[in-house]
Amino acid sequence: MSIKIVTKNKKAFHDYEILEKLEAGIELLGSEVKSIRMGRVNLKDSYVRIIKGEVWVFGMHISFLESTNPHYKPDEKRPRKLLLHRKQIDKWYGRVKQEGLAIVPLMLYFNERNKAKLQIALAKGKKLHDKRETLKRKTAEREAQTAMKYRY
Template sequence: MKDLARNKKALHDFSILETFEAGIVLKGSEVKSLRMGRANLKDSFVRIIKGEMFLLGAHISYLESTNAHFRPDEKAPRKLLMHKKQIDKLFGSVSKDGLTIVALALYLNEKNKVKAKIALAKGKNIHDKRETLKKKDADREARAAMSNFSKGKI
């Protein structure tokens, strides 16, 4: 599994409840630019429209070698492929519980197909974000202290 693009901001802004894997409909030039790492998922989210899932706000740059007549829109909505039962489950969670569906990553699976890792998430408050940062700093300091102790520096 090779990561092509990650959404680091989603882990900061949301608490992840459940993750899913979805296929994504792309054009050939978009796949090439994804392989070159020219994608940004920072402000992307997933919306369910008429029983179909779409990735909105994702930016996939086109390559300079792409023909001018066939250049896709960089911020176009891209269809996500999932089973109908999974889409209905997500739609129920979003509409009933007020949750959000965010894109966490785009990656290549074992068969070299581009997949999207999406998550059912709940938004964090400001104090929750601060608590997460404090916990991350404490864990980092603890790991550093343990490695220094094991090396015999202390």
């Protein structure tokens, strides 16, 4: 059994240069796990902050299910606490403060033990010319792949 990827944050790969990745658990409420299993989650405009020694993800949208109890519906875009070791939090907090880096969520998945995990990354923002260069390189690689495909 391998991991089951629920969603990826494609915008993060476009806007940031990924330096270091880490797996974090997420503190979820009620029917949020079911919603994630159904793929009703969006990481597009989400970001991670370290506040008072705790790691939080903001802007992650998890939709309700129709079967959810109408009296108990947690806010869809509420901040969610991430579960990490103290050593990892302190290390990343130091790098964010000193080097001016950002922490961004990359993908949400279920691991081998069927637990929801969020892959976060320490990232450096790309400038506009870097984004254009990456786009050119990807286009060139895609064209080379198609040329090789039709050649054989």
